[in-house]
Amino acid sequence: MFFSKIKSFVSIFIIALLVLGLVLSLSVGTDIVSFGMSDKIIAKVNKEEITLEEFNYFRGLRFSELPKEVLSDKDSIRIIDREIVNTIARRKVSAFEAEKLGLFVSDIEIKNKIKNTNLFNRNGQFIGFEEYQLRVKDIFGLGTDIFEQILREEALAEKLEFFFSSFISVSDNEIKSKYINDSTKLNFYIIRPKSTNYKLPTFSNEEVDNYIQEEVTKFSGEPVSFRTAILDYNDITVDIDITKKDIDTFILNYSSDQENLTDEKARVLIRKRIALNIFPEKFEYLTKLSQNKNFEDIINQLGISEEANNINIQSSEILLPQDLINQIQAAKFENKKPKVFYAGDAIWIISRTSKNIYSKEEALESLKSQHLTGYKIQLLEKLLSESQQNHKLIFESIKASSDFSYEFNYDINFADFSAVTNDKVGYKSLKEEEFIPFIINIESENFIIFIEKIRKANSDFLLLDKDKIKKDLSIPRKKKIYSVFLSEIYNSSTIEYNTKYIN
Missing domain, CATH: 3.10.50 (Chitinase A; domain 3)
Known part of the structure; x- marks a missing residue:
């Protein structure tokens, strides 16, 4: 943990968060820009202060792992600084929630943590608190108050995770089933x-015609269904970076004094304008692609397979543009080839999935x-x-x-x-x-x-593996319930940034 390797503390904490299924984002809940904060404070999370001293320590660790190209890029540094602040904020929020649930870390526990680490031992003996204070300052660049607060918050976060783990149960039947599945x-x-x-037999024209009639009769009562995928302005412009300068220029040129055009709304409008210029070329490309590839191949190539839907245009839960419905009804779908349409400021890739037979x-x-x-x-x-x-x-x-x-x-x-x-x-x-x-x-x-x-599987040996199997089954359940809880408390938190440091 904290003491095993001097430069690994932040990495360990970030990895722990990632294992819990939490991806680092650029915010914790609601962001507020705060003016007039003390120069010693870089941010506050739920009114609790994050000191510049603590931030600089973790910033130094993070910077030591980054290539020079990143360190020379001001935009990247701004993003990284915000990440570091939010990582610290998450730890503080977790510790605060642990205390709300009645969990605590005593001073004795902190002292034992300090005494039992090799970093503060010489020949197996604790070096003493005076030398400990000097070593913390020399190695970490931190005062012992900040250092011990980090230890306390980390220990509280661990206790919080353990607290949630106590609610997870695994039945004997689940353990037995897992043992059989793995050991057989x-x-x-x-x-x-x-x-x-x-x-291959030769089918006569009469056999083909009879087959068509059979299929039409068989499925005459069934509605025609389609498989659809959509490329909207977001999909079309996903690789295009919209900078703050782009947004400011757009607002300056296109917003009126009466219109409250936020950065996010401006970003959407910029993407839509760019997409209008890209759509014709993309439409032509997909139309050609549809002549040689099936529906699934196309959506896999575009990376939108998870967004595909099955619809019935007569009773679809998805609201379809009337223009699209008209185009689908007028189109002739043959040989399971997909069709490409443009409607509702989006490109639609459509394939018929019904069993009706239309052509010989x-x-x-x-x-x-x-x-x-x-x-x-x-x-x-x-x-x-x-x-x-x-x-x-x-x-x-x-x-x-x-x-x-x-x-x-x-x-x-x-x-x-x-x-x-x-x-x-x-x-x-x-x-x-x-x-x-x-x-x-x-x-x-x-x-x-x-x-x-x-x-x-030999049931006589189940007892030997029972504890391990129970642990294996409980771990993903623990992670899921704990990550959901953490997401909720993080998203409901408010972080205030000191504008002197975080723009």
Whole structure:
């Protein structure tokens, strides 16, 4: 912790925050610029002072880790200074909340922390408080009052985390299940059908037409649905940096005396103006891209896959521009190719997801796909049927067959095995040198599994791992509840900056 390495204190504290899922931001709750603060105070968080002395110590540590290019950039330094202040503020807010909950750190605890660290020991003995004070000043550049306050706040933050940990419980069933999942090991083969000997039939025009009619009849009552993704002005200008100078110039040229144009509002308006100039080129690029790539490929390439939605334009929860609805209804979607539209000051990428068949080409492709899938399923079904006589013998015959491929998986625990099978195979149904007695379908892929060997978890050894398993299960739960609490107290805090130091 604080004493293990002189230059690691701030890194340790920041890492601790990151482990709790807290990303350093440029503020703690609400920011206030305060005029008339003492020169010895750089900021206040919830009225509690952050001294210039403490700030300078952590600033020195941070600067020692940064390259010269960063240190020579004034804008970067301003951001880093604010980060450092907010890191200190977070520690103080955590300590304050700990005290509100009745937690405390005694003077004896602080003295013991000091006495028990190698930094303040000589030949295994404490150097004494006079020499300790000199060493703190020489090494850290801090008075002992600030130094010990940091120790106290850090200890309170640790106690706060431990306090929340006491509310987490893990049941014996969860522990047992985790033990079985991790300790049971399997060797198994995944067997997939091949199309080496497959002969594609020729479908007549009549068969294609009948298939289209069947599909239209089958899904006539279903609404047509679409998969959509949107690129708005934010997405289009995400790589463009809007500086404070840009904002000031925009406000000077475009705002009126009656209009209260904030920096944030000006930033939005600037991005929208820039986007209007970029949209035509982006629209043309995406239109060409849609001719050769499917919907998923495009949104993955753009990095917006998580923002995609499934919609029904007749009853969509997402409010769509009427112009977009008109364009979609007038468009002809074929062969699952996406379409690109511009509406509502945004580019929309649209792909039809309904099962309706509209063209002969699409119907033919669907017929071919269904026939090939049926052929492969028949191969697997035949294999499973024959395996009832002798599983191992039938499995060995696969190795010489051109109808199947196989993939060997060695020493896989049951948890990972369950991920492969999408939790479709129960623990009690596992049997050595046998096939799983059904076809597994994952994301349109069909396969079967032959289990070669099983080393089931020995319940006699559960007791040896129980404490470790309990800890492993509780840690993410502790982090989650604690990080939520910290986020709440940080976001509700107010930080005031001294304008002499933080602009």
